Amino acid sequence: xxLKETFQSKIDPMRxxxxxxxxxxxxxxxxxxxxxxxxxxxxxxxxxxxxxxxLDPFEGIRFRGxxxxxxxxxxxxxxxxxxxxxxxxFYLLLTGDLPTExxxxxxxxxxxxxxxxxxxxxxxxxxxPADTHPMTQFSAAIxxxxxxxxxxxxxxxxxxxxxxxxxxYEDVMNLLAKLPRIAAYIYRKSYRNGDHIAADPExxxxxxxxxxxxxxxxxxxTELMRLYLVLHSDHEGGNVxxxxxxxxxxxxxxxxxxxxxxxxGLAGPLHGLANQEVLRWVMHLMDELGGVPxxxxxxxxxxxxxxxxxxxxxxxxxxxxxxxxxxMAQRDFSLKHLPDDEIFKAVSALxxxxxxxxxxxxxxxxxxxNVDAHSGVILLHYGMKEYDFYTVCFGVSRxxxxxxxxxxxxxxxLAIERPKTVTTDWVEEQVKK
Ligand SMILES: CC(C)(COP(=O)(O)OP(=O)(O)OC[C@H]1O[C@@H](n2cnc3c(N)ncnc32)[C@H](O)[C@@H]1OP(=O)(O)O)[C@@H](O)C(=O)NCCC(=O)NCCS
Numbered sequence: 338x339x340l341k342e343t344f345q346s347k348i349d350p351m352r353x354x355x356x357x358x359x360x361x362x363x364x365x366x367x368x369x370x371x372x373x374x375x376x377x378x379x380x381x382x383x384x385x386x387x388x389x390x391x392l393d394p395f396e397g398i399r400f401r402g403x404x405x406x407x408x409x410x411x412x413x414x415x416x417x418x419x420x421x422x423x424x425x426x427f428y429l430l431l432t433g434d435l436p437t438e439x440x441x442x443x444x445x446x447x448x449x450x451x452x453x454x455x456x457x458x459x460x461x462x463x464x465x466p467a468d469t470h471p472m473t474q475f476s477a478a479i480x481x482x483x484x485x486x487x488x489x490x491x492x493x494x495x496x497x498x499x500x501x502x503x504x505x506y507e508d509v510m511n512l513l514a515k516l517p518r519i520a521a522y523i524y525r526k527s528y529r530n531g532d533h534i535a536a537d538p539e540x541x542x543x544x545x546x547x548x549x550x551x552x553x554x555x556x557x558x559t560e561l562m563r564l565y566l567v568l569h570s571d572h573e574g575g576n577v578x579x580x581x582x583x584x585x586x587x588x589x590x591x592x593x594x595x596x597x598x599x600x601x602g603l604a605g606p607l608h609g610l611a612n613q614e615v616l617r618w619v620m621h622l623m624d625e626l627g628g629v630p631x632x633x634x635x636x637x638x639x640x641x642x643x644x645x646x647x648x649x650x651x652x653x654x655x656x657x658x659x660x661x662x663x664x665m666a667q668r669d670f671s672l673k674h675l676p677d678d679e680i681f682k683a684v685s686a687l688x689x690x691x692x693x694x695x696x697x698x699x700x701x702x703x704x705x706x707n708v709d710a711h712s713g714v715i716l717l718h719y720g721m722k723e724y725d726f727y728t729v730c731f732g733v734s735r736x737x738x739x740x741x742x743x744x745x746x747x748x749x750x751l752a753i754e755r756p757k758t759v760t761t762d763w764v765e766e767q768v769k770k
Contacts, residue, residue: 340443341506343432348502348748351388355749372764379575380655384756385583387574389430389741397662398572400426401433405662408567413441415541415563423543423566423737424448427513430571430741445541451514452536454522458482462519467527471729472604474527476597478519482512483593492589501589501747508592509740516733517542521549528723542566546733552720557674561715562730564670568663569708569731571738576655577602578609578732582739586746587754599739600732606650609709609731613724614650616713618642619683620724629682635690643698651710652691653701660688663708667715675718684714 338346368383390400400408412421412429413436424444428436461481465474483489488504496504518536525533534551537544543563552558574583582599586592603609622630622638630638642649654661668688671681688706695704713727721727 340428340431340440340447343434343440344506344744347432351745352749372768375759375764378655385574385580386751387579387583387742388433388745389738390571390573392573392656394656394658397657397659400571401429403429403435405568405666409666411435412567413438415544415559418560418563420560420564421567422541422563423570423734424541426567426570427737427741430738431744447510448514448542449536449538451511452518454515454518455482455485457484458519459522462522462526463531469527470604471523471527471723471726472600472610472732474523475519475729475732476600476604478523479512479516479593479600480597482515483591483597485511486591486593487511488591492591498750501750502744505592505744505747509744512592512596513736513740514542516736517546518549520729520733521546521551523729524550524723524726528726550721555719558719561670561674561719564666565712565715565730566734566737568666569712569734571735571741573656574742576608577605578735579739579742582743583746583751584754586743587751589753592740592743595743596736596740599735603732603735604728607648609728609735611650611707611709612712612727612731615709616717616724616727618650619680619687619714623680623683629679630686632686632690635683635686636694639687639691639694643694649691649695652695652704652706654703654705654707657705657707658703660705661707661710664706664711667708667711671711671715671718675715678714678718680714680717684711 368381370379370382374380374382388401390398392398397404403411408421408426408429412425414420415422422441422445425436425441427444428434428440458478458481462474462478465477486504487507488501491504492501522533525531529551534549537548540548541563543566544559546566547559547562550562572579574580578599581602582595585598586595590598606614622635626634626638639649668685671678671684675681687710691706692704695701712731713724716727716730717724
């Protein structure tokens with residue numbers, strides 16, 4: 338069965354399941370909201386349903402029930418490769434089933450067919466000043482492609498609500514196919530004098546992204562890119578990029594509008610942009626201290642950062658209360674491929690120094706590193722020294738998760754989001770009652 342047929346076979350059972358849960362238990366409570374949560378970013382309020390992944394504070398992320406070591410073992414690899422292919426993860430996120438090698442090949446081929454960038458998009462990208470932040474260029478490119486949305490076209494023609502998922506699926510496949518090329522185009526335009534590299538028809542989606550970026554010929558970078566694109570894909574539905582994509586999609590905005598909105602959220606320094614902030618902060622410390630710093634020097638540097646009212650980038654998390662397993666997966670990769678890299682050594686030393694400092698400071702609920710504390714050092718090791726580009730790599734990956742969810746949103750006919758807001762006067766009245 339093709340990916341689309343497999344996906345289609347899941348639709349009726351899932352619709353029936355949701356329908357009967359809502360019918361039978363619709364009035365049952367699954368969450369309450371406190372005053373702190375209303376003012377504090379709705380932390381822990383259970384009020385959004387996302388099927389593709391779930392996050393446990395201590396164990397970390399599970400993608401359709403599988404943790405990262407299991408993904409590394411069970412997802413198909415490129416010939417001779419050791420890291421999982423992102424196409425396989427997409428299959429898993431969308432269908433809930435582990436893919437075979439053939440399932441993965443089908444997606445690779447499908448994305449090759451759909452991957453060409455239209456001329457108008459190339460012209461738009463060329464017209465954006467090269468020193469515009471890469472995330473701005475990335476978001477603009479995604480929203481520019483909206484002109485070709487199959488969903489918007491079919492909606493205008495009058496399609497049944499039950500069929501919304503189909504044009505959404507087509508938009509998602511078209512968009513995912515193009516993202517590595519958009520990313521590489523932005524990178525080469527902004528940092529390599531517009532000297533672009535054509536896609537290699539022999540390569541998979543992640544392998545091609547590594548190839549078109551053209552930072553190195555080292556095959557380990559190709560493997561890194563596959564792993565990176567798997568690790569950053571999904572982190573359940575409440576994080577800013579996932580929630581924004583879902584929220585905008587709930588107005589029946591198509592995949593282009595929804596993903597561009599999600600990417601604008603990913604571009605915030607407390608979310609995806611933290612990966613560039615980490616590297617900037619680490620490089621500043623390397624410059625200031627000269628070479629691999631001692632633990633005493635690192636301790637002082639961290640306290641200086643905190644005392645100046647800034648956060649330590651790459652540490653802390655809204656949900657996690659342990660070291661992020663995505664950090665550990667990247668650390669394992671580094672121990673294997675770049676154990677002697679000086680900046681990796683500094684990042685490793687920070688792993689020992691920062692948590693006790695944050696604990697002593699007593700503010701952060703989670704003193705442990707998150708995914709962003711580690712990704713930049715590896716990209717830099719292979720020659721990608723332009724920190725501002727890192728969040729684009731994150732965005733290409735994140736699209737796999739949030740767009741899989743968006744198709745499911747249309748399958749399930751999830752309603753337009755419209756939570757009730759209240760004023761402070763109303764809150765005051767309630768609590769004093
Ligand atoms: C991720 C993050 C935004 C989560 O925010 P959160 O859920 O509000 O975190 P907490 O509940 O632990 O925050 C409580 C306090 O600790 C502070 N804190 C949290 N992480 C911190 C860090 N890494 N360095 C310094 N202070 C931190 C918060 O700023 C907050 O301070 P405040 O009371 O003065 O407002 C936060 O940990 C952070 O800013 N980390 C650094 C940026 C980062 O790495 N982002 C990527 C996340 S994947």
